Amino acid sequence: MTDVNREQVLEQVTTALVELFEIDEADITLDAQLYTDLDLDSIDAVDLVVHLQKVTGKKIKPEEFKEVRTVEDVVNSVAALLK
Template sequence: MEKTMEREEIIETIKGFLVEEFEVEEDLIEPNANLKETLDLDSLDYVDLVVIIESHFGFKVTAEDFTDIHTFEDFYNFVNNRLNG
């Protein structure tokens, strides 16, 4: 069941689990920063990220969903659009 969240709440939730799960400094998570480079993601990390998104936000994510996600802003927009249509 998908739930509605405010954009700021989405961003704070995402930052919280990125800092915790990927051990990245919160001040590196800037809207225009490159998601893959900042988090130093490899293919296994993307799997972890998918699982985390699904558990925090309650919707399914596929690898193809990440093809257009380059920055944190793209990531926030993706989650916001999926939650709030």
Template sequence: MSDEQILERLKAILFDAFEISPERVVPQAKLFDELDLDSIDAVDLAIKLQEMTGKRIKPEDFKTVRSVDDVVSTVKQLMAA
């Protein structure tokens, strides 16, 4: 799956789960500052990403995720493993 495909899936997840408009979901957008996610939302997002990839995300791996681009990179790493 390419970065662009992951980003498109992520846009859909963020819209469906948190009602964040897809236009706001750009690679440099900060999850907490710009997209208004909180720590509980981050857990929900991690669960959605696990469903998408079929692989478990370790909490320590997700703690460093701050931007949309970080999420894309994390998903890519999971899918490559």
């Protein structure tokens, strides 16, 4: 896994958060907490998973996403799928 791929994944996640949830791009950092810092709820998380599945063409298992708490966790999960 190269840094370029992680950067691309971060760009996709950032774009998704901005477009789907109208989150200010400046608030989206790797250590931003999805539920507290970005005010997502569990339904938003499902919407994010569905969006990322469409973008990546990969199936994301819900249990793989349960432990996700930060933007970096999302990037790591998606990056792992793309390996």
